[in-house]
Amino acid sequence: MSNSKHDKGEHYILTPKAEPFLERVIFNNRLVILIGFLLLTGFLGYNAVQIKPDASFERLIPLEHPYIVNMLDNRDDLANLGNFVRIAVEVEEGDIFNAEYMRALQEITDEVFYLEGVNRSGLKSLWTPNVRWVEVTEEGFQGGTVIPDTYDGSPAELEKLRQNVLRSGEVGSLVADNFKSAIIYAPLYEQNAQGESLSYADFSRRLETQIREKYEEKYPNVEIHIVGFAKKVGDLIEGIGAIGGFALITIILTTVLLFWYSRCIAGTLVPVFTAIVAVFWQLGLLRLLGYGLDPYSVLVPFLVFAIGISHGVQIVNAMAAEAAKGFDPLTSARLAFRQLYIPGMLALVSDAIGFLTLLLIQIDVIRDLAVAAGLGVAIVIVTNLVLHPIIMSYIGITKGGVRHVRNQGEGADRKWRIMSYFAHPGVAPVSILIALVGLGAGLYFKQDLKIGDLDQGAPELRQDSRYNLDNSFVIDNYSSSADVMVVMVETPPEQCIAYEVLTAMDNLQWRLENLDKVQSTASLVDVSKIVTRALNEGSFKWYEISPNQGIINATTQRAPDGLINTDCSLTPLMVFLEDHRADTLEEVVEVVEQFAAENDTDQHRFLLAAGNAGVEAATNQVISRAKDMMLILVYSVVAILCLITFRSWRATLCVLIPLGLTSVLGEALMAQLGIGVKVATLPVIALGVGIGVDYGIYIYTKFERFLLEGKTLQEAYYETLRSTGKAVIFTGATLALGVVTWIFSPIKFQADMGILLFFMFLWNMVGAIWLLPALARFLLRPEKMVAAARARKD
Structure with a gap:
């Protein structure tokens, strides 16, 4: 039976x-x-x-975006502007011009040189031969390495070192503005000679043990700060523990x-x-x-x-x-x-x-x-x-x-009887009204929702994390921040130093430097201006681009590595930003794109974008375009599945409308908590819909069954609650409690995901229990459902 x-x-x-x-x-x-x-x-x-932790720089970026295509097409010419770490070695008392500090900096530079994954040819430090000083004297140009071969740590040599640093142009770049720290810049390979990808977890661990711990213990007056993509990902992987x-x-x-x-x-x-x-x-x-x-x-x-x-x-x-x-x-x-x-x-x-x-x-x-x-x-x-x-x-x-x-008794039945009034003709309109008010509030508050990062440093980590404290130190003490956007200026071969090209670059730099969030810019233009001034007795009146091409050729002859490629068809323009917040990137990108549209010619093109900020800008654009399309698709597919199963557009709306309300309220919550839509949080939006639909499906399946047995709408909902209500409520609570522990994660984006999923799991459950029966009161026609079921049976 x-x-x-x-x-x-x-x-x-x-x-x-x-x-x-x-x-x-x-x-x-x-x-x-x-x-x-x-x-x-x-x-x-x-x-x-x-299974092992895994992360790759290229897997975190949108490889098909035009910005990234431009960056990868010119990867060889931008070798020192991609994936790198910067190690700031700080002296706690005094300044860097003392023998003990310079010995520590030398040993750390040597240690970094031999770390697996470091592009040794691009390594820069006061102790590397590619960091030089140049000056013009009565006898012509003079120059050399910042730390000469004769250096012996004596007071006289330290004073000479001070003069060399001031003449090198590295203050604010490799040397802090207050002379209390210096940076070791280490570009990284993505793969080793055997084709194996760089292990960020191992590399980050070596930075901690072989660099930070070892030398902070050996030199008590030294403190080390490390920033860069590889270190950030390494800290994220460590947080996985x-x-x-x-x-x-x-x-x-x-x-x-x-x-x-x-x-x-x-x-x-x-x-x-x-x-x-x-x-x-x-x-x-x-x-x-x-x-x-x-x-x-x-x-x-x-x-x-x-x-x-x-x-x-x-x-x-x-x-x-x-x-x-x-x-x-x-x-x-x-x-x-x-x-x-x-x-x-x-x-x-x-x-x-x-x-x-x-x-x-x-x-x-x-x-x-x-x-x-x-x-x-x-x-x-x-x-x-x-x-x-x-x-x-x-x-x-x-x-x-x-x-x-068997012992659930009348108390449980009374609870379900009370909750069944969500389907009552007098209560249902009130529920719909409350839902509409909630929808309006959600739409209003979600207007502040931003695409991308909203915090300085690494928003994936907490603001008091070691990485973000290190990043703050670099921002506060150097004019060249860790957030760099690179504009690639492309020309025909041998034309990258043409007067027209440098003039256009100079105009773009002027526009960018007048933006509040831009710290500074750097390009071949600056080199040409500095040398032109030096050739004219150091007078700032000559700090300009000479219209004489011969002079330009002479002033750019000894341009530093990374500012010009081998056939002079590409030169980068580096933009140092205060942060990589979404609004900062949008403003800079808008200025560059507008300038490119107005000034690109057959002789030069301004291409976006390399550098970590360029990658962030491309990622933000991809996510912005994908978010709405993804939601439309997931809702469409869920709707089709519900239509196939329940054979009713009315039933489908009963299931989907509570989900839609949750999506709107979830985005409003993100906006109010300062959580941007980015790589870490975008999946949560899809997860909230995909998992949230489960509640409505289980509720409606039972609900429909009792309606087809001839019960009234409220009675059918009462029986639904008796048979599956407890399971649905328990499921929502269990799912929510399971993810709420993530809030305490040392990785901030995991905490953000925990907050959002906690809200979505609970609210989707509430929507299925509370709003679905109210919608059913207005949308369903039980007598027609019974007739249709009988017709299918016959």
Whole structure:
């Protein structure tokens, strides 16, 4: 009788033949399937524990963006302007012109020279021969290395060193404005001679142990500050170590909550076990496919675990209800599978598609995250809808769990009865009005939402992190900041020093230097002006570009490396910024693009952009274009899946509208918390939709079933809450509590993701419980639904 009742309730969702077939395949071959799971888990688990942290400069940037294409096309000519670290060696007492400090700087320079991954030909320090001074005397030009071969640390030599530094033009660049620190500039290779990518984790660790710790201990009067992309990523990877602690807290917390919910040992341990199996499968397959875990995708296993738990709760809930009716474990498992197969599959496919929309974004690290998340959800489909019910079919719900279901009593029924008034004709309009007010408030507050970073330094790390403190030191003490945008000036061969080219560059520099957020600029123009002035007795009246091409040729003959390429077809114009905030980058890019549009000719073109700020500007543009397109796609796909399953546009709206409200409120929250839309936070927007739809699908599936049985709308919702309301509320709370621990991560973007996902998981659950029935009151036509179902049956 019970079987026929369930079949009758589900006939409108799936044809009678397909479901029993799948059910028979799974439950008639339980032992074989379990052995297969055991073998696969052992193999994939072995691979999972060997997966390694991974990060690459090129995987973090939009390789197809025109700015990045320009940068990569000219990579060889910009060798010293790409991936680098800057090591500032500070003297705490006195200045750098003392023998002990210079000995420390020499030893640190030598140590950096031999670090694996350093481009030694581009290394710059006061101790390297490529840092020189030049002056014009009565006898002509004189110059040499800043630290001469005769240097012996004597007071006389130290005074000569001071004079050389002042004549070198390196004050503000390699030497601090207050003479209390000097920088070692180390450009890096992306790959070694064997083609292996630079390990940022290892390189960062060597910087800490072989440079910072070693020499701060050896020279107590010295403090070392390190900035650069490789160091930032290394610190992010180091922060991944804290994830293990969060994982343990999440598992313990989830286990405790599951037992409180089910009062059943099996109903607690089996969902946790299958969710952990899904994580091991995911990590193992990622390693076999050649992926590692970068700082962004390292949180995906948390999401896979959370999704596995959320769907596992539905199975436990359904099995407990069937066991309370007196069914044995196998029958209870089959009936639970029969009830949840379609909504579970629909929800998980929606999750997967929500993740896979991230593939549209032309940044490899986000695409890697999409692959990892999509793969994880595909695995959860297998572990939750096959492994979980099979294990439970052997163990069953314990007597304590069955007793807990039977003892829910009138108190629980009264709670569900009160909540069922969300579907009441008098309450529903109030709910809709509140939702409209919330939508209006969300649209108003989300106007301040920005694309890109909103903080100085590395916004991925907390402002009091060692890296950001080091970055603040460099910004405060040097005129050339760590945030550099490089404009590439392209000309025909042998034309990069033509008067017209240098004049156009000079005009652009003047425009840029008048922007508030630009600290300074540097180019071949400055070299030509300095030498022209020097040739004219140092008079500032001659600090100009000479219209005489012969003089220009002479003044640029000894231009420093990096300011001119070998065939004189490219010269960079470097723009040093106070920060890489989104509004700063937008302002600089707008000025350069406008100038290029007005001044580009056949003889010269101004191309954006290299440098870390140029990469950030390109990334911001890609994310800005992709955000709305990604949301449109994910909502469209979820809508199509709901239409196929429920065969009703009204039902689809009931599920999607609460999701849309959550998306708007989530963006408003980001704007008010000062969280920009960037590589780290963009995936959260898709995740909120992909995972959030699960609640509405489970609620509506039960809701529709009771409506088709002829119940009134409010009564049908009451029965829905009785059967699945607790599971949905518990799932939302568990998911939210699982990610809220991220708020304490040393990595700020993980904390930001934790805040946003916490809000979205909770609010999507609230929307499904509160707003969906109110929408159903206005949108659904129960009598037509029943007639349509009967017509399909006939």
